[in-house]
Amino acid sequence: MDKKQNQPKEYDVVFGGDNPLPLGGLVLGGLEGAKHRLSSNILEERIAALSEVLNYGEPGLNLLIQALKDESEQVQNKAYSLLLSRDEQNVKEALRQYKPWQFFEYLRTTSGHSHPVCCSAVSPDGQILVTGADGIKVWNLKTGKQLYSLSSPGPKYVSISPDGETLLSAFYEYGQMQLWNLKTGQLIQTLKPEDSRHSTSIMVSSDWQTVVGVKNKSIEIWNLKTKKLIRTLKVYCGKLSCIALSSNGKILAGGSFDNRIRVWDLNTGKEIQTLEGHVQSVCFLAISPNNKIIVSCGEKSIKVWDLETGKLINTFIDHKRRIVSAAISYDWQRIISYSIDKSIVQWNLNTGQKLGTYQETFENVFFLLVTDKGQNFITISDRIVNIWDLHTAKISDTFSVIGHLVSISSLALSPDGATIYSCGGGDATIKLWDSQTGDNISTLFGHSAPVHCLVTKQDGSILFSASSDKTIKIWDVKNKQEISTIVGHSNRIFSLDISHNGKILASGDLDGNIQVWNLETKKEIYTLQQKAYSDYSRNGVFSLAISPDAKKLVSCTERLYPVLQVWNLETGEEIYSLTEVPVESIKISPNGQYLITGGQNRNAIEVRDLQTGTQIRTFPGQIDCLTISPDGEAIFVGSKDKSIQIWNLNTGELVRSLKPHPFYYDRKAIAISQNGQILVSGKGGNINIWGVRKVE
Structure with missing residues (x-):
């Protein structure tokens, strides 16, 4: 030295x-x-x-x-x-x-909404996208990365100021609007008059001086400069499908489900025009910057009207099916329309000439936005953002703005905890996340129905997924590619586990079949039948666990008709079974000595001797999901009291209770990395990430 x-x-x-x-x-x-x-x-x-x-x-x-x-x-x-x-x-x-789990803290939540996007806006410079669903998320359009999220319950409308510095959001249920600093994400002010409730539509003028809230029998007009309510007009609006506001904030147009377009003077509250010509409800409205032209979309057509006289100027028809969304360029030279047949058409707004046709790749596009002064446009489905180049008619970039559509059903991690794998019971995708940033790395497509469970090989090289499409898919994690598909189940697959040596895979389905597979040959070794609680009960297999020595297999049914069975994995013979034990999660300790079970109806975690089934100790609590630390010393429990509890398996001591957010943890939606450094838990369609916070 x-x-x-x-x-x-x-x-x-x-x-x-x-x-x-x-x-x-x-x-x-x-x-x-x-x-x-x-x-x-x-x-x-x-x-x-x-x-x-x-x-x-x-x-x-x-x-x-x-x-x-x-x-x-x-x-x-x-x-x-x-x-x-x-x-x-x-x-x-x-x-x-x-033992880092002694000091685990909440670190971050993965990016993405847990529900379909219901409103969106793009900044004037085309750099920032704002989406609203279960809260508001702000994205960098160039990188597809989430910048930050805003806690706003159920936003239905978002708008960005012309200078790109302020965001307005609104949620109709309470008639409330909020103003945010778009650069910092700080709340500036909340606008909410005492009598304002249940607005059906909200719109801000293009000069950002006026905002209008529409109800069934009244219209509220706000001055955004003073943040004050100017007046409330008592008019019958009916149920509106869309609205448009003139640039000076003086004229409001509303498209109705009765196929008409009504136009109001907001100074007097009088209806000044009723435009008729659509044969189905109007889905899109816009008023030109000079307040002389109104454009509407309905059924398969786009119509251009003279706002002053109410006369129809032009009609564009090319779509074969109903138009559901549209957007107009900033210079008002072009309009882009989207139909339910997934076709996108670009038009010259002055002449009606068709400038181009594109084909969207996703089933449902809910929003069209134009950015970069018409050089690009954006389509947003319930989960994917596509950025299109108008000149090449090709998608230049794409990224996801949603975690999973419903609660996460299963989680897995790479051995080092750097990558998180998730699936949601409501969609057919598997998502990969960076645990250090919470960003979505990629999405795996292949299953044709919702994915319910995930497991990885010990070395982290291979990922297995099982789905309602009755298949098990095998994925190359490094290349993010499907390797092969295992077929053999007769019903939806809800449980998976893999042996420590990576040679045996067990899968359980809704019919109560447990199929044991040789992973070297991809062939079935044998099929076991889960015992039914009674002649009338369903006996689907909802949890599986293979012992570390690959000699025992544990299976259990749903909590309403509970049956837990322990099998000799080498022969397929039952060793013992337990009935009337409502179990939803099962784990075997790394040393193979203990069987840990948990269930809501049992209100306890039970630790048993795996060999005999004898109960050793219990831990209190209503259990949604559980996992065990790699060293076998700690149990992590997602509980109905909205916490994650960490118990010392050997002493029965409560080590720590993690409780940063008011939400419930979902069945199976908890996992820990092999190095014991990262814990993940389900948060609706997203993931909470836990670990030891780095000290600067």
């Missing part, structure tokens, strides 16, 4: 001068000084010393490893945080022995 490593460096504090040292005093620098500060009784001094020790090579690294055993949690956390980025073998071994 280089002796110079122990000497003071340029970053050490060394006092000089003519003054003598205090009697018995000693000035320490270098490694010895760091050692001295690490042994201090002053907590702040020990924490400060940790950042220094890495400057002294291997001896300093050993001091940092020793600090993992410090009596202070703060010192342990700081040492753990500093060691996470190291690649040395002794560091990796120390982190494996360390």
Whole structure:
């Protein structure tokens, strides 16, 4: 070892001068000084010393490893945080022995909505996209990355100011509007008159001076400059399908489900025009910047009207099926329309000439937005954003704005916890997430029906998924490609598990069949039949667990008709069964000694001897889902009290309760990485990520 490593460096504090040292005093620098500060009784001094020790090579690294055993949690956390980025073998071994779950905290939530997008807006410079669903999310259109999210319950309308600095959002149920700083995400002001409830439509003028809220029998007019309600007009509006507001905020047009377009003067509240010509309800309206032209879409046609006289000027027809969405370029030279046959048509708004036809790839497009002064346009389905180049008629970029459409049904992680795999019971996709940022990495398509469960091989190279389409798919994780499909089940598959050696896969379906597969040959070894609780009960297999030595298999049915069975995996014979034990989640400890079960109706986690089924101990609580730490010492429980509880399996002690958000955890939607550093849990259609927070 280089002796110079122990000497003071340029970053050490060394006092000089003519003054003598205090009697018995000693000035320490270098490694010895760091050692001295690490042994201090002053907590702040020990924490400060940790950042220094890495400057002294291997001896300093050993001091940092020793600090993992410090009596202070703060010192342990700081040492753990500093060691996470190291690649040395002794560091990796120390982190494996360390129990980070003692200090888990909420870190972040994955990007994406949990429900279909219901409103959207794009900034004037084409850089920012805002989407509303279960809250508001703000995206960088160039990268597809989520910038931040805003907590706004059920937004139905969003608009961005002409200077790109302010966002207006509205949710109709309470007639409430909110103004946000678009750059920082800070709430500026909430607009809500006492008598304002249940608006059916809201629209802001293009000059951002006026905002109008429409109800069944009244219209509210706001001045956005003063943030004050100007007046309320008592008019019968009926049920409107869409609205448009003139640039000066003086004229309001409403498309109705009775196929008419009504136009009101907002100064007087009088209806000044009724436009008739559509044969089905109107789905889109816009008033030109000079307030002379109104454009409407309904059935298969686009109509252009003279707003002053109410006369029809032009009609464009090309779509073969009903138009459901449209957008007009900023210069009002072009209109783009989308039909339910997935065709997109671009028109010259002045002449009616068709400029181009495109074919969308997704079934449902709910929004069309024009950006970059007409050079690009955006289509938004319930979950995907496509950015189109108007000149080439091709998609230039695409990204997802939704996690899963309904609650997550299963989660898995790469061994190092860097990548999260998720599936939702409501869609046929598997999503990959970056646990460090929460960003969606990619989406795997292949199943034709909702995906219910996921498992990975021990080395993380292969992912298995099972679905309502009765198939199991095998995925190459590195290349994000489907390798093969296993077919054999007669009904929807709801459970999967893989042996520790990666040679055996077990799958359970709604008919109660448990099929055991040889993964080397992709052939079925045998089929087991889950025992029914009674002659009249359904006996679908909803949870499976294979013991670490691949000698036992545990299966269970749903909680209404509970049956838990333990099988000899080598012979397929039943070892024992338990009835009237409502179990929804089952896990086997890494040492193969314990069977851990949990269920809502049981109000407890039960720890049993796997060999005999004898109950050893219980933990209280209403259980939605559970998993176990890789070291076998901790149980993580998603509970109905909206917390994740961490229990010491050996002592029965409650170690920690994680409770950052008011939501419920879904069945099976919890998992921990093999290195024990990342815990993930379902949050509706998204994922909460937990771990030890890095100390700066």
